[in-house]
Amino acid sequence: DAMVIQNPRYQVTQFGKPVTLSCSQTLNHNVMYWYQQKSSQAPKLLFHYYDKDFNNEADTPDNFQSRRPNTSFCFLDIRSPGLGDAAMYLCATSRADVAGGREQFFGPGTRLTVL
Amino acid sequence: QQQVKQSPQSLIVQKGGISIINCAYENTAFDYFPWYQQFPGKGPALLIAIRPDVSEKKEGRFTISFNKSAKQFSLHIMDSQPGDSATYFCAASFITGGGNKLTFGTGTQLKVEL
Numbered sequence: 001d002a003m004v005i006q007n008p009r010y011q012v013t014q015f016g017k018p019v020t021l022s023c024s025q026t027l028n029h030n031v032m033y034w035y036q037q038k039s040s041q042a043p044k045l046l047f048h049y050y051d052k053d054f055n056n057e058a059d060t061p062d063n064f065q066s067r068r069p070n071t072s073f074c075f076l077d078i079r080s081p082g083l084g085d086a087a088m089y090l091c092a093t094s095r096a097d098v099a100g101g102r103e104q105f106f107g108p109g110t111r112l113t114v115l
Numbered sequence: 116q117q118q119v120k121q122s123p124q125s126l127i128v129q130k131g132g133i134s135i136i137n138c139a140y141e142n143t144a145f146d147y148f149p150w151y152q153q154f155p156g157k158g159p160a161l162l163i164a165i166r167p168d169v170s171e172k173k174e175g176r177f178t179i180s181f182n183k184s185a186k187q188f189s190l191h192i193m194d195s196q197p198g199d200s201a202t203y204f205c206a207a208s209f210i211t212g213g214g215n216k217l218t219f220g221t222g223t224q225l226k227v228e229l
Contacts, residue, residue, distance in 0.1 A: 004158075031214045042204055042219035043159065050213025090158050094215050102147045102208065102215045106158030 003027070004107035006091050012113045013081050021076040021110045023091030032074040033104065034066060035090040043090055049074060050096055078112075086114045118142075119207050121220030128227050134192040136223045138205035141186065145207035147215065150179065150190050153202045153222075162203075163190070195227045 004025045013019040023032065030051050035043035047056045049068045063085070065077040078085055088111050092104040120139045128134045140148075149164035165172045165179045165188065172179045178191040192199055205220040 033214065040222075042222050043217075044219075045216060048212065048214040048216070053213060055212035055214060092158075096213050102164065103149070103161050104215060104217060106151075106160065109156075109158050111156075 004091055004093055004105050006089075006107040006110050008110060009108065010111050010113070012115060013078075014115050015083065016080045019078050019081055019112065021078075021089050021091075021112070023074045023076070023107055024072050025091075025093045025105075025107075026072070027093055027105060028071065029093035029105070030071065030096050031094045032068060033092040033094070034064075034074070034076050035092065036085075037088040037090055037109070039087075046076075081112070081114045083114050086112055088112075119205060119218050119220040121205050121223060123223060124221070125224040126226070128192075128195045128225065130195065130197060130227055130229050132195050132227075134195045134199070134225055134227070135189060136203055136205065136225075137187065137189045138207075138220050139185075139187045140207045140218075142207070142209075142218075143186070144209045145218075146210075147208045148179070148181065148188050149206050149208070149217070150177075151204045151206060151219075153204065159204060192225075195225075197227045197229060200226050 007022045033048040034046045037043040046060045068074045088109040090109045091107040094104045150162045151159035152162045153159040163177045176193045181188040203223045206217045208217045
């Protein structure tokens with residue numbers, strides 16, 4: 001089945017220790033998104049890639065970076081995690097054409113704990 | 116401002132009843148309005164979506180009503196079942212940077228009791 005896969009599902013890191021979260025997709029979608037979802041809150045868009053073009057949200061902290069080496073993979077790097085960065089990180093994909101579906105397909109998320 | 120307001124925050128409905136969740140938006144640039152369902156520990160999954168040129172869309176037990184002039188839309192779940200117990204997010208989006216930028220509402224935690 002075509003899907004969005006996130007690894008690891010649970011990640012524990014120490015305060016200030018860099019961490020990388022991974023997302024892969026078999027849908028062949030050209031847009032990939034990263035969201036941060038804190039407990040009992042709505043997902044908040046951090047940034048997205050349209051093909052190799054990176055689109056950052058204005059309020060995304062510099063501490064968050066992303067890489068997309070190819071169509072299938074996208075990484076979220078948190079350079080110096082703080083306690084406030086503990087959250088579920090969701091990866092999503094979509095097609096880019098407006099005439100087609102606008103649906104975003106979400107992965108299961110990676111729950112990040114910062115000690 | 117790109118806010119989407121959602122109410123109620125939580126909702127308890129008896130099995131077989133109708134669940135109604137309301138949302139309102141401000142930015143008239145939004146042109147796609149989906150509803151997502153999220154179970155604990157899972158990513159959101161699309162339930163149903165509507166575009167502003169349509170006033171109502173029905174898929175099975177789920178119906179979206181859309182009022183463009185009032186900038187409001189709502190989700191109705193008919194014959195609510197315990198399996199519908201989840202968190203529901205409305206969202207609004209427009210295309211930017213090649214992507215479909217979603218702004219989510221604050222979420223409604225629905226519990227369907229037997």
